[in-house]
Amino acid sequence: MTATPEAGADTKIPVTVLTGYLGAGKTTLMNRILTENHGTRYAVIVNEFGEIGIDNDLLVESDEEIFEMNNGCICCTVRGDLIRTVENLMKRKGSFDAILVETTGVADPAPVAQTFFMDDDVREKARLDAVVTVVDSRHVLKRLEDTEEAEDQIAFADVILLNKTDLVTAEELKAVEDRIHSINPYAVLHRTERCGVDLKAVLNRGAFDLERILSLDPQFLEDHDHHHECGPGCDHDHHHHDHEHGHDHHHEDPHSVKSISLTAGELNPQVFFRWIGDVTQVQGPNILRLKGIMAFKDDPQRYVVQGVHMIVEGDHQRDWKDGEERVSRIVFIGRELDENALVTGLKACEA
Numbered sequence: 334m335t336a337t338p339e340a341g342a343d344t345k346i347p348v349t350v351l352t353g354y355l356g357a358g359k360t361t362l363m364n365r366i367l368t369e370n371h372g373t374r375y376a377v378i379v380n381e382f383g384e385i386g387i388d389n390d391l392l393v394e395s396d397e398e399i400f401e402m403n404n405g406c407i408c409c410t411v412r413g414d415l416i417r418t419v420e421n422l423m424k425r426k427g428s429f430d431a432i433l434v435e436t437t438g439v440a441d442p443a444p445v446a447q448t449f450f451m452d453d454d455v456r457e458k459a460r461l462d463a464v465v466t467v468v469d470s471r472h473v474l475k476r477l478e479d480t481e482e483a484e485d486q487i488a489f490a491d492v493i494l495l496n497k498t499d500l501v502t503a504e505e506l507k508a509v510e511d512r513i514h515s516i517n518p519y520a521v522l523h524r525t526e527r528c529g530v531d532l533k534a535v536l537n538r539g540a541f542d543l544e545r546i547l548s549l550d551p552q553f554l555e556d557h558d559h560h561h562e563c564g565p566g567c568d569h570d571h572h573h574h575d576h577e578h579g580h581d582h583h584h585e586d587p588h589s590v591k592s593i594s595l596t597a598g599e600l601n602p603q604v605f606f607r608w609i610g611d612v613t614q615v616q617g618p619n620i621l622r623l624k625g626i627m628a629f630k631d632d633p634q635r636y637v638v639q640g641v642h643m644i645v646e647g648d649h650q651r652d653w654k655d656g657e658e659r660v661s662r663i664v665f666i667g668r669e670l671d672e673n674a675l676v677t678g679l680k681a682c683e684a
């Protein structure tokens with residue numbers, strides 16, 4: 334974690350990570366990005382060559398290669414292939430403006446995101462802009478029953494394209510939205526057919542769109558969630574799927590993903606860094622994402638933290654504006670999170 338503003342943060346190449354279950358529409362979105370006239374030149378990294386038409390854009394193949402960190406982290410891995418690919422791309426810096434990583438065939442988006450936090454050389458040159466998840470509206474509820482990966486992809490997302498809306502009824506779509514919202518209330522949702530979305534809504538979001546995420550009223554979200562999870566969403570599931578485990582109340586399942594949003598006043602940075610380090614060491618395997626904007630006492634600038642599992646990084650972002658309320662806000666998305674401990678822990682960081 335660096336405590337000083339990083340020089341040249343703006344010159345870092347933004348990286349968009351594209352995830353989504355098999356057949357959700359990732360290639361369709363990719364084709365759109367590569368063919369639409371948006372003025373940005375993308376270098377594309379895929380695990381395997383797709384049938385993508387490329388003009389000016391670079392397409393790089395990378396083989397699956399994942400390293401576990403040898404520092405005892407049980408949930409942190411980096412992708413050697415991705416590091417090398419990004420480094421090779423950087424030698425051609427100037428010939429593209431942004432990088433798009435398609436995680437075809439990769440079930441877990443964490444190692445891809447972690448690579449952009451953990452490898453120093455990569456971090457120096459590139460910044461993770463957003464994780465974009467394409468969801469098949471027709472099949473996602475079933476996928477969520479079958480696999481943890483489908484849930485992880487939603488939990489990780491900053492932007493979600495609710496695709497194939499032509500294949501579901503309005504009620505079905507609403508149920509899907511409710512369910513996604515219950516997993517990750519902070520992702521921006523766009524309903525799409527053939528991934529038809531204004532690409533500005535997907536690309537170059539900046540810092541995981543923290544501003545927007547954290548400006549949401551957590552109280553509202555909690556009420557909202559509760560209502561939805563026990564309401565039409567659950568009903569819908571019952572009608573459409575056979576449940577082997579015999580219940581639908583996802584929030585009662587300790588293994589399901591939930592989000593916890595906390596606020597506090599001005600913090601003592603030393604105490605906060607120690608706390609967030611401890612939290613991620615202990616709860617890291619269960620923390621899929623964390624994002625926060627912190628107000629440190631006597632610090633003229635806002636401090637932004639974000640993390641994946643046990644990895645946290647932070648940076649000063651910009652000056653607090655005149656009249657802007659100096660509050661600290663942080664969101665954890667994960668499984669089996671100890672909410673009381675998080676609440677007490679953050680409180681104890683107050684200056």
Ligand SMILES: Nc1nc2c(ncn2[C@@H]2O[C@H](COP(=O)(O)OP(=O)(O)OP(=O)(O)O)[C@@H](O)[C@H]2O)c(=O)[nH]1
Nearest residue numbers: 354355356357358359360361496497498526527528
């Ligand atoms: N009906 C319908 N079909 C769609 C939509 N979007 C994509 N498809 C189709 O769904 C199929 C899968 O789309 P892809 O874009 O290849 O999905 P993908 O996520 O790249 O698939 P994999 O690479 O296999 O993981 C294709 O036949 C697309 O034409 C949509 O909104 N509605």
